[in-house]
Structure formats: structure tokens, C-alpha cells
Amino acid sequence: MGKVLIIGAGGVGTVVVHKVAQNPDVFTEIMLASRTKSKCDAIAADVQKRYGVEVKTAKVDADNVPELVILLNDYKPELVINVALPYQDLTIMDACLEAGVNYMDTANYEPKDEAHFEYSWQWAYKDKFEKAGLTAILGCGFDPGVTSIYTAYAAKHHFDEIHYLDIVDCNAGDHHKAFATNFNPEINIREVSQRGKYWENGEWVETDPHQIHMPLNYPEIGPKESYVIYHEELESLVKNFPTIKRARFWMTFGQEYLTHLRVIQNIGMARIDEVEYNGVKIVPIQFLKAVLPNPGDLGENYTGWTSIGCRIKGIKDGVEKTYYVYNNCSHEAAYKETGTQGVSYTTGVPAMIGAMMFMKGLWRKPGVYNVEEFNSDPFMEQLNIHGLPWVELHDVDLEL
Numbered sequence: 001m002g003k004v005l006i007i008g009a010g011g012v013g014t015v016v017v018h019k020v021a022q023n024p025d026v027f028t029e030i031m032l033a034s035r036t037k038s039k040c041d042a043i044a045a046d047v048q049k050r051y052g053v054e055v056k057t058a059k060v061d062a063d064n065v066p067e068l069v070i071l072l073n074d075y076k077p078e079l080v081i082n083v084a085l086p087y088q089d090l091t092i093m094d095a096c097l098e099a100g101v102n103y104m105d106t107a108n109y110e111p112k113d114e115a116h117f118e119y120s121w122q123w124a125y126k127d128k129f130e131k132a133g134l135t136a137i138l139g140c141g142f143d144p145g146v147t148s149i150y151t152a153y154a155a156k157h158h159f160d161e162i163h164y165l166d167i168v169d170c171n172a173g174d175h176h177k178a179f180a181t182n183f184n185p186e187i188n189i190r191e192v193s194q195r196g197k198y199w200e201n202g203e204w205v206e207t208d209p210h211q212i213h214m215p216l217n218y219p220e221i222g223p224k225e226s227y228v229i230y231h232e233e234l235e236s237l238v239k240n241f242p243t244i245k246r247a248r249f250w251m252t253f254g255q256e257y258l259t260h261l262r263v264i265q266n267i268g269m270a271r272i273d274e275v276e277y278n279g280v281k282i283v284p285i286q287f288l289k290a291v292l293p294n295p296g297d298l299g300e301n302y303t304g305w306t307s308i309g310c311r312i313k314g315i316k317d318g319v320e321k322t323y324y325v326y327n328n329c330s331h332e333a334a335y336k337e338t339g340t341q342g343v344s345y346t347t348g349v350p351a352m353i354g355a356m357m358f359m360k361g362l363w364r365k366p367g368v369y370n371v372e373e374f375n376s377d378p379f380m381e382q383l384n385i386h387g388l389p390w391v392e393l394h395d396v397d398l399e400l
């Protein structure tokens with residue numbers, strides 16, 4: 001049905017390549033391009049061995065628009081799946097516009113020199129994509145991504161008005177390392193060490209980092225201390241579902257993780273500005289990434305589960321109701337299938353499904369859209385088929 005170019009050969013990119021290769025009726029030609037071509041070649045060789053599917057590979061610097069345009073004009077994909085880093089979102093969108101290619105990603109743009117992310121930079125491309133007749137699908141991982149689709153599905157089928165939304169993200173897995181991040185360390189540390197923020201009564205409420213926390217019970221897992229942090233899907237969800245009175249995002253962290261994080265910050269290793277070391281300019285957080293475990297390699301010894309879902313309260317037919325929709329994903333099962341851990345898996349599978357929605361013409365409209373603006377039904381159906389089945393609980397105690 002379609003020709004796809006995946007950019008980024010990290011943990012998430014690995015899963016995306018496996019999943020598109022598992023669906024040859026939809027993805028007829030596949031290319032994986034990234035900064036380090038040897039990583040693309042290794043993934044392509046594994047996929048060839050497992051499924052007998054050919055994946056072409058290429059080297060590209062996704063910070064460089066002309067280089068991207070040459071690759072796009074040469075390969076001529078219908079869709080680019082951007083699973084490089086959030087820093088590359090705008091250059092890849094620019095290249096897509098120039099070469100006439102549709103676009104999808106899993107994380108919103110973040111400038112390298114400022115630990116700050118918001119959708120305004122990418123939403124500003126709406127007119128350009130509309131005029132070019134091209135679709136851009138933003139935030140199609142798990143969170144953002146599936147959490148946004150869960151909310152859209154709940155709004156469509158279970159509520160007349162959603163009033164309270166709590167997205168709960170638990171990683172109850174154990175990678176058996178003293179400290180490691182589950183996705184790109186630089187992006188992860190920037191995200192979790194920022195000030196907390198949530199939506200209440202029409203405005204953003206800011207908190208100190210990790211100020212609000214409480215134990216929440218996760219299905220099949222039990223109680224885990226959960227912390228309110230700011231997460232990007234809150235921005236688009238409160239805009240697209242204006243009946244929401246309060247929207248928060250909770251993430252679990254272990255004490256060991258938080259202690260390491262505090263030390264990293266206190267000793268200046270989370271700094272994103274340049275420092276001079278032995279006559280060379282280095283950015284401490286980038287150096288830290290080089291010595292931390294590679295998230296893509298954590299899978300082998302990872303045990304346990306992730307559990308991510310939406311706890312929603314609102315009104316249906318004049319009656320107050322609660323609804324909890326979630327997925328539990330096993331790190332071991334993810335590793336067995338794709339050679340990566342559960343966090344890469346839960347991001348890569350929705351990216352493939354979003355691409356499938358596009359290829360099938362179900363999510364295709366010129367402009368720039370967050371995933372909750374598309375029809376959630378066919379996407380929810382595919383989650384059950386491709387490894388991220390979901391469970392619904394009605395009128396239960398949400399704890400929140």
C-alpha cells in the first residue's frame with residue numbers, strides 16, 4: 001500500500017521497523033535512515049532474518065534540511081515517521097514540505113538550548129501543510145499518542161462531557177542497573193527534572209518538580225508512588241476537549257531513580273549549556289548520555305510491566321461516571337518480539353499504527369493535527385491486534 005521512511009535508529013526506531021515489517025500488506029517498501037548508518041544496518045539485518053523483509057538504509061543528518069530533502073527526493077516515501085529526537089522535528093517538517101512528503105512524530109519540538117517543549121512551533125506549520133495538501137500527525141507514541149486516543153475514544157463513546165482527566169504512567173519494570181533512563185537520557189532527564197504543571201479551571205498551575213505525589217494502585221502491579229509532572233499531551237487535550245476542568249499527568253519513579261536524578265542535577269551533570277573541558281566544548285548532559293546505559297540495550301535483563309492509562313470522570317446522560325482505560329505491557333514479551341524493552345515497544349507500536357491509519361487513508365487530512373483529532377475507533381482496534389491490548393473499567397474508584 002505504501003512506502004515509508006523511518007528516521008532514527010534508537011530503541012523506538014527499532015520497534016517501528018519491526019512492526020512495519022510485520023505488516024507488508026500495508027508497508028510495501030521500508031527505509032530506515034539515521035545519523036549512524038551502522039545502527040540502521042544492524043536493525044535491517046535482524047528484520048531480514050526474522051521476517052524475510054528487506055529494509056533499505058541510509059545515513060542522514062536530520063538537523064540538515066538540504067540533506068533531508070535530497071534523501072526524500074531520492075527515495076520518494078509517502079510518509080516519514082520521525083523517531084529521531086524532538087530537536088529534529090522542525091527540520092524534518094521543513095524538508096517534508098519542500099519534498100512533498102507527509103509527516104508523523106512521537107514527541108513535540110524542543111529547542112536544544114532550552115529545556116522547554118510546547119506545540120506552538122509545530123502548530124504554526126498548519127497553514128503550510130494545508131496549502132501543500134500534506135498531512136502531519138503529531139505525537140503518535142504512547143504518551144502522547146495512545147493516552148490521547150484513549151481520551152478521544154472515551155469522549156466519543158462514554159461521556160457527554162469529560163471533566164477530570166488523570167493520565168497515569170507506571171513503569172514497574174526492573175532493568176537491573178543502578179541508574180538508566182528508558183528512552184533517550186538527554187530528553188528524559190530534561191523532561192522529568194522540569195517544574196510540574198497541570199491544568200485546572202482554565203489555567204495552568206505550576207508546582208515545584210515532583211511536589212505533588214501519592215501512591216496509586218496499578219492493575220496487576222499494586223501501589224506505586226506517582227508524581228505529577230508536566231507532559232506534552234496535556235496541552236493539546238485541554239484545547240481539543242474544552243469541557244475538561246482539570247488535567248494532570250502522573251508518573252511513577254523509584255526512590256533510587258530520584259536520588260540519582262537529584263545528584264546528577266546537584267553536581268551540574270544535567271546542564272544543557274556548553275562548558276570547556278581540556279580545551280574542548282562539551283554539554284554535560286550530552287556527555288552523561290554517552291556514559292549511561294543505552295535505553296535500546298536495556299531489554300535483555302528487563303523484567304516486569306508498564307501500565308499506562310487514563311482515569312476519567314465526567315457526565316453521561318446527566319449522570320456522573322468514572323472510566324479507566326489502560327494497557328499493561330511486559331518488558332520480557334517486548335524483548336522477545338523486538339529485542340527492545342517495553343518503553344520503546346509501547347512507543348513504537350502506536351507509531352506503526354498511526355502510519356497504518358495514514359496509509360489506509362483513515363487519518364489523512366491536509367494540515368497539522370494531534371492524534372486525538374482523528375477517528376479513534378480504527379486505531380483502538382489495531383492496538384488489540386498489534387501487541388498493546390487495552391482494558392476498560394467502568395464506575396470504579398479512580399483514587400483521584
Ligand code: NDP
Pocket residue numbers: 007008009010011012013033034035036039060061062063083084085086088106107139140141142143144145182183184185187295296343344346347
Ligand atoms: P534514542 O536516543 O535511542 O534514538 C534516537 C535516534 O535518533 C538515534 O538513532 C540517533 O542517532 C538518531 N538521531 C539523533 N540525532 C539525529 C540527527 N541529527 N540526524 C539523524 N539521526 C539522529 O531515542 P529513543 O528511540 O528512545 O526515542 C526516540 C524518540 O521517541 C524521541 O523523540 C523520544 O522523545 C520519543 N519518545 C516518545 C514517547 C511517547 O510515548 N510518545 C516515549 C519514548 C520516546 P545515533 O544512533 O547516531 O545517536
